[in-house]
Amino acid sequence: MLSKQDQLTELVRELESQNHVFSADPLLITEKLKDEQGTPIQKLHWRASRIDANGSLAGTLGKIDARIKGIIIIMSVIWCVSGFLGLFTLLQANVVNFFYVLVCLLGFHTLMLLAWLVLTLVNQGKQSPSIITSFISPSQLIRGKDDVTQASVRLYERQLQHTGMRWYVGRFSHQLWLATLTGMLFAIIFLLIVRQYTFSWESTLLSNETLVTLTQWLGWLPSKVGFSVPDASAVAQSRLVSEPMPLNIARQWASLLVGSLLMYGIVPRAMAWAVCAWLFAHNKMRLDLKLPYYQKIIDFWQRDVVDADDFNEQVKPVAPKAKVSQGKKLVALLEYPYHDDNWYQFSAGHNIEDFGIVDGREDIQRLLDYLDNHDVQVLLGIHTRALPDRGVLRKLDKIASHAKQGLVVQLLADENLLKLNQDNPEQLTDEQREQQNQQQLRYNQWQKALAERQIGLVSV
Structure with missing residues (x-):
């Protein structure tokens, strides 16, 4: 989106084109700024701030922005709580199937992350504005029939149509997934502290040797950051277990579960969030100084006016x-x-x-x-x-x-x-x-x- 100063400048342009009556005279402010030093964009920002002398325009924009951020925070909290409750429900039994729980934790998440990556590579430069507007509609966030409110809503809707908003949508989506995974991580840590679990596995087609190899592959990345990985003996002893297992083996499986959630769930999703955040900032919407409205103001500031009484031919x-x-x-x-x-x-x-x-x-x-x-x-x-x-x-x-x-x-x-x-x-x-x-x-x-x-x- 536009920066706060750019938003205020655009809102002044929108209202001035509709002959809105401001708290300060735009013509007088434009005249006074002619003799002040600064770049055109700086002077346009100063002009908009002085025209909004009572702060009503900035207040309306701030109200919409605060409500958008509030909705994002509320949705993140809801997703975090849902992740916590979902995993809390899944781990009610004392004996749990390790690989079944792991698939429930990361299976759908991994598919969605790969789908996002493929769609991002395929749809480079394209934007689907309806995605974000279906979640956040400025016209629903603030109600009012006055000129300022209506112009502010139109301004935000134009920003939501900008091509850079695809990265805003991506960042928002990754934030919700991170909230869900964080809720799951809190649930796992809490349950592992207050309960003692027995981790087992069962398979009709896979042998002990195959599961040992699979476990070593799965544990390679978590082991690099200090998480324990069950060895061949622990994997073999965990097949079809229905009674409490030795505590050291249970801790190895618990460590691998937490490490897998971090390294294969939270870390990749956080990296995707950071990429979207960087690309959104890099493709941020900016004022179009080529518009006739801004061209006319800048022309006026750059025009040299010489008093006839003091004129010296140069x-x-x-x-x-x-x-x-x-x-x-x-x-x-x-x-x-x-x-x-x-x-x-x-x-x-x-x-x-x-x-x-x-x-x-x-x-x-x-x-x-x-x-x-x-x-x-x-x-x-x-x-x-x-x-x-x-x-x-x-x-x-x-x-x-x-x-x-x-x-x-x-x-x-x-x-x-x-x-x-x-x-x-x-x-x-x-x-x-x-x-x-x-x-x-x-x-x-x-x-x-x-x-x-x-x-x-x-x-x-």
Whole structure:
């Protein structure tokens, strides 16, 4: 799910799109934040916190989050108690069949763990949102017809549809299994303390030698961490036993039972839980700063306003003219797609390697690995909608540092604005002119960023 700050920021966006009346004026707060130092995401978090001056939005989100966590804790306790009671009932007799009890403990659990592993490998990248929403529905956790409650419910429902939630579901499932196995472990330890058991085994098809081998295989892993394993003599003496057995043999079987539950039940399930927890954190949902709502706010913060009385004309920084090499070139788009698949042909020609869109960390790493092993010049296409913020400029610096024949940039204008300028430049609406002004502002910002880094700009 989103972090708490991201959730509050998204909730403000949701409510502001519905003309909700906040406890503080969003426009005034946005104006004040213009002069404060910080990254765009930090300032968006500050903005949301100040708009929620009375804490009502954060309170509603916290209420839903607390109830979700409460349900998970209650279900875990119920599963733990059910595991304890189930095993308590199973071990009522003083003489118990060891392998029958072991199959009851770990048989179904092992099958389910293997099934989860197979489904995880087969359904990579796929998500079944209905699984989690069938257990936890935000609309059932909090009732209310007001705008804040309804928007909060929609926000949580969107988060439950995120692809990373498959790991949340997995973590939740493993947590319930761990609770069940822990309840069984408590029951075994309690019963072994207060009662004396005789462990036996019986089989129509398997001989003593076969059961000795099977017991040694089963006890190999528990023995590595200090649990006792019955030897050949103890296995042979335990066949079809109906009377109390020597205490030392009973303790060996009891130790193997506890060790098997730990090493073949709890430890693998805990490892699966840890994997799901790590993958969920790694694939966590984040704010989409490419949304027009956030773009407009960030544009406002980055726009330089100069008082006419104090104006001193300064020469605007201009990126150096790009020198395109004659050798092989690699072309790529940074973050945004572009309508023209052949955008690079005018400047790069035909001796190129098209790398597609470079956006996430995996794309960047794949590009850097390629550049480390190939002597090429990089032509990077950047849509003028892209913000030259710290994250984007950090990607640009990494690419420039690995490009052996240098890096050049081509700025790509918006298709709709290009068409308007060609068809009817004199009949633009105020909104269209504002879009043109924003594009020109973004172009100047990129000019400044490229000039500071001495990265050449391709003129088209």
